[in-house]
Amino acid sequence: MxxxxxxxxxxxxxxxxxxxxxxxxxxxxxxxxxAQDENVINGLHRHLNNAASAPFLNTLKLESLGKxxxxxxxxxxxxxxxxxxxxxxxxxxxxxxxxxxRSGGLERAYPPAVI
Numbered sequence: 001m002x003x004x005x006x007x008x009x010x011x012x013x014x015x016x017x018x019x020x021x022x023x024x025x026x027x028x029x030x031x032x033x034x035a036q037d038e039n040v041i042n043g044l045h046r047h048l049n050n051a052a053s054a055p056f057l058n059t060l061k062l063e064s065l066g067k068x069x070x071x072x073x074x075x076x077x078x079x080x081x082x083x084x085x086x087x088x089x090x091x092x093x094x095x096x097x098x099x100x101x102r103s104g105g106l107e108r109a110y111p112p113a114v115i
Contacts, residue, residue: 006035006039008039008043009039009042009043010043010046011043012040013043013046013047013050015027015043016065016069017047017050019061019065024068031073031074032074034076037076037077041077041080041081044081044084047065048084048092048093048096051092052090052093057091057092057095060095062099066085066096066097066100066102068103069081069103069105070101070103071103074109079109081100081106082097
């Protein structure tokens with residue numbers, strides 16, 4: 001029996017672009033496996049770059065993606081997701097960052113210290 005090949009960044013980017021229930025399940029399954037972290041982040045970068053270069057910018061969809069992935073991603077990915085969101089000042093990245101911040105994923109993964 002051969003193992004399934006790791007998905008490439010283009011495959012993951014297309015799943016993130018669609019954001020339907022089946023694609024959400026696929027990406028959630030990838031995020032459960034720490035060996036897939038690099039592929040997920042590369043796919044996210046590819047999707048954000050594609051959105052930034054598109055003739056029409058769908059900020060609501062990017063915000064929804066940020067909110068969903070921030071809520072679905074495990075704690076080990078939260079900082080990397082925020083780094084990806086802050087890697088450009090393009091409005092596509094800002095929309096994603098807005099949704100990611102509203103998801104509260106980073107605060108759940110790393111709660112503020114009680115002083």
